[in-house]
Structures are given as structure tokens and as C-alpha cells.
Amino acid sequence: MRQLGLNTTPCVAVASLVHQWEPRFKLVGLLGLIVAVANVTDRRLIPVILAIAVAMYALARLPLSFWCDRLRYPGFFLMGMVVALPFLTGKTVVWQWGWLSLRTEGLWAALLITSRFITIFTLGLVLLGTTPFLSLVKAMQQLGLPTLLTDMLLLTYRYLQDLAEHLSKLQRSAQLRGVGKQGTIARLQLLAALSGSLLVQSYDRSEDIYRAMRLRGYGHLRRSAAAPISVDVGSAIGLGLSLLTAGGLIAAEWLLNHVQGNA
Amino acid sequence: MTQTEARPLENLPDSNPDCAIAVQGVQFAYSTRGVTLDSISFVVQPGERVGLVGANGCGKTTLLLLLCGALAPSAGQIRLGLRPLTPGNFYPEVGFVFQNPDDQLFCACVCEDVAFGVQNLGLTAAQVEERVARAMAQTEVAHLADRPPHHLSGGEKKRVAIAGILAMQPQLMLLDEPTAQLDPRSRRQLIQLLHRLPQAQIIATHDLDLTLELCSRTIILSEGKLVYDGDTASILSEADRLEQYALEAPLSYRRAYCNLDDRPSQG
Numbered sequence A: 001m002r003q004l005g006l007n008t009t010p011c012v013a014v015a016s017l018v019h020q021w022e023p024r025f026k027l028v029g030l031l032g033l034i035v036a037v038a039n040v041t042d043r044r045l046i047p048v049i050l051a052i053a054v055a056m057y058a059l060a061r062l063p064l065s066f067w068c069d070r071l072r073y074p075g076f077f078l079m080g081m082v083v084a085l086p087f088l089t090g091k092t093v094v095w096q097w098g099w100l101s102l103r104t105e106g107l108w109a110a111l112l113i114t115s116r117f118i119t120i121f122t123l124g125l126v127l128l129g130t131t132p133f134l135s136l137v138k139a140m141q142q143l144g145l146p147t148l149l150t151d152m153l154l155l156t157y158r159y160l161q162d163l164a165e166h167l168s169k170l171q172r173s174a175q176l177r178g179v180g181k182q183g184t185i186a187r188l189q190l191l192a193a194l195s196g197s198l199l200v201q202s203y204d205r206s207e208d209i210y211r212a213m214r215l216r217g218y219g220h221l222r223r224s225a226a227a228p229i230s231v232d233v234g235s236a237i238g239l240g241l242s243l244l245t246a247g248g249l250i251a252a253e254w255l256l257n258h259v260q261g262n263a
Numbered sequence B: 001m002t003q004t005e006a007r008p009l010e011n012l013p014d015s016n017p018d019c020a021i022a023v024q025g026v027q028f029a030y031s032t033r034g035v036t037l038d039s040i041s042f043v044v045q046p047g048e049r050v051g052l053v054g055a056n057g058c059g060k061t062t063l064l065l066l067l068c069g070a071l072a073p074s075a076g077q078i079r080l081g082l083r084p085l086t087p088g089n090f091y092p093e094v095g096f097v098f099q100n101p102d103d104q105l106f107c108a109c110v111c112e113d114v115a116f117g118v119q120n121l122g123l124t125a126a127q128v129e130e131r132v133a134r135a136m137a138q139t140e141v142a143h144l145a146d147r148p149p150h151h152l153s154g155g156e157k158k159r160v161a162i163a164g165i166l167a168m169q170p171q172l173m174l175l176d177e178p179t180a181q182l183d184p185r186s187r188r189q190l191i192q193l194l195h196r197l198p199q200a201q202i203i204a205t206h207d208l209d210l211t212l213e214l215c216s217r218t219i220i221l222s223e224g225k226l227v228y229d230g231d232t233a234s235i236l237s238e239a240d241r242l243e244q245y246a247l248e249a250p251l252s253y254r255r256a257y258c259n260l261d262d263r264p265s266q267g
Helices: A022-038 A045-061 A063-082 A104-128 A133-142 A147-176 A182-213 A232-263 B060-067 B109-117 B125-138 B155-165 B182-196 B209-214 B233-235 B239-244
Strands: A093-097 A100-101 B023-030 B034-045 B050-055 B075-080 B094-097 B172-176 B200-204 B219-223 B225-231
Touching: A022 A045, A022 A133, A022 A232, A045 A232, A045 B050, A063 A100, A063 A104, A093 A104, A100 A104, A104 A133, A133 A147, A133 B219, A232 B182, B023 B225, B034 B060, B034 B075, B034 B219, B034 B225, B050 B060, B060 B109, B060 B172, B060 B200, B075 B233, B094 B155, B109 B125, B125 B155, B155 B172, B182 B209, B200 B209, B200 B225, B209 B233, B219 B239, B225 B233, B233 B239
Parallel strands: B050 B200, B050 B219, B094 B172, B172 B200
Antiparallel strands: A093 A100, B023 B034, B023 B075, B219 B225
């Protein structure tokens, strides 16, 4: 597992406008865009949402390799979701080979889903790739997310790395004792045993951590996350533009559906 | 303190309002095991450093967890001065340093971790900052302020964990195996740090050399019972008696490794 620092961005920090965007404004702005993109069902808006993704990624000045690297595994998931659609959905056949028929409606559906997925994924990357994780969690807290949830988020993130490290130690220890030469069933049994061991040890560990937190007064006093809101003009303009774009997308979607409905 | 066997309950100075902690007839059993601790009684005075030793599984950590209110005794009483300790309540005057610092250091950076407990005391931001700065200076970890705790070395983690406790300004510190898994230099730094601290300390450890160096008084637990409470130097010089409790005399009391007489003859 790639080791990510809590205070650092997962890729090389560059001085782009998006990097300098105040985390609370950035979070609201990008989430607004994501919601609007998720709402798109009209295929005529596909170029628009893809343009938004390209523009935001270019503004963030993140390297293309970062995008390709991160898309690899979600890409497999996406392929699994959409690859069958053109063959199963719709009635208008555009190409046929024996029993295999390629249908127009399925193609459009696959294209729409893929475009939405890629746009949302890119916007998510822009958010996570330009904001240190800790700043993001603090922004959520300052926007009113309960402390309990943000604490859980931080602890999960913090200890996921520890767990991954622990799992790799267990695997190494198993390899040093000759594991790897058995068949698939034996390997699966080993994986189950390692996961079980990790689960039990993690549970014990979480009890110790919670005890350490309680002993230092966790829950004794309601901690305030309120921070003075300093509005810098650039961030406010960024937020305004994002929300305007998001609103425009929602309005366009409604209008296109409405016009189509009336027609 | 004179060398004594486990002192009977009736001899405890019950009404001493100044003691750091008083333990009277404490008993504890885990639901899955038999009695873990049986009729434990002792008093620790302010500023006193007490070594808590015994074989693995004799109940040292359990006793420390009882002393900070993380576990509830099935019988007996624990008092901080004259105030009874209620299990589950928050007592900033008692600080617990865990054996594994990774269990204690859960924040994103060192300074946040040191501030964690202080922020729960309801102090102003300036007071929190002042206490954090002082604790970090005391433990010599100020230069690590912005580092993530899980990227520190073992010795650094221990000192940061102690800083987090010191920032709460406790009267009593409970340290569970403070020198476990430390290299010699980190161990020495830790001993020097503990030596400088004015707080009463109960140090659960297998490191009898540390006990000899830091603690004038030692408590020995064996199979859940307090079998010795008295002078450290006296008990640690009794190798046969230590062996009864599955302990071994500290290296400082044994034959030197590099005695000149043992030097191999040069061919």
C-alpha cells in the first residue's frame, strides 16, 4: 500500500490555483460539481461534463501519470459495469454477428455512465490530489460534520497504513516458512487465516487506542471545531464559479428533459 | 522506606490526604480467567518513584489500569489523596504511558498528539499552546512537532507519549514497560528524563537495572499477590529470593562482563 502522509498531498504539490483554493470552499465547490454531474442523464451534456473534468484537471496542474495510475483499478470496475451494456440494453441494432447484437441505446448508456464516472473520478482526484488529507478532514469538521465522524475518519486513515504494514509482515513471515508452494486452496486458507488474525489483533488494538483516548479525556469535554472563517477573494470566486457551473448543469439537464418531454 | 514484606491493610496510612495514590485491598479478576490481583494494598507519596516488577502475567499492567480508573476493581478501594477514584471517570492528575506508544499516539502530528489531552481540560488556546510547548521542551521533542508520530523512532515515540501525559500536568505517572524495545541510547535518554520529572511514578518493568537506578522502592507482584514492598537495593541483591518470583538479579549486581581476569590469553 502506498504510504500517504496526513499532512501531505498524495502527489507532488505545485502552486496551482486549485492547490491554493481554501479547503472548505474547494470541498463545497467540487462536491457541488460532482452532484450536478451525477444528475446528468441527457447524452447531449456528455461533452460538457468531460470538458469540466479536463478543465479542472488542467487548472490543478496535476500530472497525467497521476490520473492514469489512479484510474487503473476503478477502470477495471467500470469496464465490468459497462462492457455488457451495448449488447444487452436497447432495441436498435447497429451491428450483428451471429447471436451477438450491438445496440444504439446500450452504447449511449455505456458512454454516459463512463463519462459521468470519469468526470466524477477526475473531480475527486482534483480534490484529494490538491488537498492534504488532514486539511480536508478539518474542512469537513469546520463545515459541521460531527467530531465523532471526523475522528473516525482520521483514525481509520491513520491505522489503515499500520494494518497494511502489519499484513505485509504476516505475509513475509508466512513466506519465510515456506508458504507459496502450495495450491490455490491452501493459499486461500492461509489468506483467510492471516485476515482473521489481523481482524482479531486490530480489534484488540482498537480497544487499547480507545482506552488511551479516554484516559486523556476523550469525550470528557465537547471540543469545538469552529474556526474563524477567513474569506479570500480568489477562493470565493472559485466557489461561485463552481456552484454556477453546477447550477447551470442541473438547469440544462432539466431544460433538455423538459423540452424533449414537450416535444 | 524500610525493607518490609507486603504490608497488611490495617497498617496503611488511611487518612493521609497528601498521598499521590492509596490502594486498599484491591482485588480484580477478568471474566475469562481466575483472580488476577488479590488484596493489593500500598500507598505512593508525592514525588516517589516506585518500581513494579514481576514475571509476565503477574498482573502489573492490570494493576496500572486499575490505578488510572480504566478497570474497576471487584473489591477494595483506590484513592487519590482523600478522593476515591471512580472507574471510568477522567483523572488528568493520573497519567498512563502505554507500553506500545503506537496505541497512544493516534493524532496526525506530534504537536496535535501532545495537545490532545490538554484540549480536553477546557483550557484556552493560549494555555494549551503554553503547556504543549513546555511538555515538548521538557521531553526534548520540540523539533518533532510537525512529524507524523508513526514515522518516529521507538525512543522518540516514547518521549512524545510522555510529553502528551506531561502536558496534562499529572501528579502521578504510571509507566508500563517504558524501556521495552529501546536501544541503549534511547533507554538512557528515557531514564534521564524520568529522573528529572518531579511527579510520583509507578514504573512497571522487567528492566531491574532501571528500577535500581530510578526507584528507591520496589513492589513485587507474584501470581497476583503483592509479595514485597520495600527498599529496591535490598531485594535486588537477594538473587535466590528474586528467583522464587521468576526474576533475576540486575546486571549491575552480577559479575562484570569484561573482567580483566577473564580476558582471553594472547597466543
